[in-house]
Amino acid sequence: MALRTALMIAPLGADETTDDLAATFTTVDPAAPALTVGELSTQRGDGIFESIGVVDGHPQEVEAHLERLAHSAQLCDLPAPNLEQWRGAVLTVAAECGPGESVIKLILSRGVEHGPSPTAWATAASAADFSRVRTDGIRVVTLDRGYSIDAPASAPWLLLGAKTLSYAVNMAALREAHRRxxxxxxxxxxxxxxxxxxxxxxxxxxxxxxxxxAPNGGILHGTTQLSLFEHLADRGFTTVYETIPVADLRTADAAWLVSSVRLAAPITELDGAALTVDAEFTASLNDYLLSPRD
Known part of the structure; x- marks a missing residue:
């Protein structure tokens, strides 16, 4: 994904106000160096982020993403983000996105080691083309995460449920899935x-x-899933949160992985066993997800 724009943010306190919000943003060359060597986001992955899908210049589900950014900050003992400022940053970079699909990333880091304040920035880039996986679907394997369902309650320092920059395990899991x-x-x-x-x-x-x-096992509460559940309820379907045994995956009538940029990808195969795909229904979900959503 090629970066279109990058915006460094001078973070305001959660309750701070300013008559010149734009003065807290600095546009930087996305191809130029912008972080110092002591930056903890790169040294330790010590920070949080959000990825916001953009369709034809319209950023999707902005408020849900900002609420989750604030929740992650609280879990990680980071300063509470000023949501007005971050909302302004989203709109500023979204204006550079143009037609088609793009992705905005919001990053809040603990900053430079022993430094006085956090580091924050927003970027916008062209999104990858996910049209094929939305129609053809994906093959999925199950992988043990290595902790029990009650781990978040007994070990809150694991930061389960926060969208942190520490994604090494997530990327390793994807590589293992590809190996399989x-x-x-x-x-x-x-x-x-x-x-x-x-x-x-x-x-x-x-x-x-x-x-x-159910988002009580250290699960990141998905913004796309929340939006889809509202849409499905409006269509007369029942939506529920459950603690789901692994065995129940294989008895489902259909299954999807949903996210802000890839949207709804139907699962065609689980651990080598075929799953039913309703192509027409999946298309209707993605039509909704590609429509402007606030």
């Missing part, structure tokens, strides 16, 4: 429950009921 001949993975708990994908949320269909894992 699959396109993606679904994490499972060590005691046999379904969690989430490395970069997406899982949704299952059982008849006219749509199910996603």
């Amino acid at each position: 001949g699959a396109d993606d993975a679904v994490f499972t708990s060590s005691d046999g429950y379904v969690l989430e994908a490395p970069t997406a949320t899982l949704i299952l269909r059982r008849g006219d009921t749509f199910v996603t894992p």
Whole structure:
């Protein structure tokens, strides 16, 4: 993905106000160096981020992403983001996106080691072409995440449920999925429950009921899943959150991995076993997800 624009942000306090919000932003050359050697986002992955899908210049589900950014900051003991400022940054970089699909990334780091303040920036880039996986689907394997379903309650310092920059495990899981001949993975708990994908949320269909894992096992609450559940409820379907045993994956009528940029990718195969794909219904989900959503 080629960066179109980059914006460094001088973070305001959560309750700070200014008559000149633009003065807190500095546009930088996305191809030029911008971070110092002591930056903790690169040294330790000590920070948080959000990825916002953009369709024809319209950033999708901005408020949900900002709320999740604030939640991640709280879990990581980072300063609470000034949501007005971050909203302004999103609109500023979205104006550079133009037609087609793009992605905005918001990053809040603890800053330079022993430094006085956090580091923050926003970028916009052209999105990859996911049209094929939205129609042809993806093959998925299950991978043990290595902790039990109750780990977040007993070990909050693991930061489960925060969208941190520490994505080495997520990327390693994707590489392992590729080694096994699959396109993606679904994490499972060590005691046999379904969690989430490395970069997406899982949704299952059982008849006219749509199910996603309850966000109490260290699962990142997906903004796309939340939006789809509202859409499905408006269409008369039932939507529920459950603690899902791994065995239930294989009995679902259909399944998708959903995320802000790839959108809804139907699962065609799980651990080598074929799953049913409803191409027409999947197309209707992606039509909704490609429509302007606030």
